[in-house]
Amino acid sequence: MAAAAPPPNFSDLPEAELRKIMAKPVVHACDLVPQEMSTDTTEIITMAVDKYVTNGNYEAMSKMIKETMDKKYGPQWHCAIGEGFGFDITYQQPNMIYVYYGKVGILLYKC
Secondary structure: OOOOOOOOOHHHOOHHHHHHHHOOOEEEEEOOOOHHHHHHHHHHHHHHHHHHHHHOOHHHHHHHHHHHHHHHHOOOEEEEEEEOOOOOOOOOOOOEEEEEEOOEEEEEEEO
16 A cells, blocks of 8 residues: 655645645635625635745734734734634634635634
């Protein structure tokens, strides 16, 4: 049996290839209301991904998303970022979005 390949190291990819992989967000779950909030939140997440994904700094990415959402939509937003994770959360509805950019999953919710 062959050994499983290690996960890709995004910091080793050329910037053009990285942008191609990360260009399109895939929204797995979203119950943000109104629609403008959903669109705005996706743009905030995209901005953070564009800024920090090249160096793989998920902590700074998460902090930027959380602080921007706290300022714009009130406090108590939480952001989890990682590769290949699952979750089971209780949150204040309708305030949750779960997005994938390539292999990077981003969970943002308010509670």
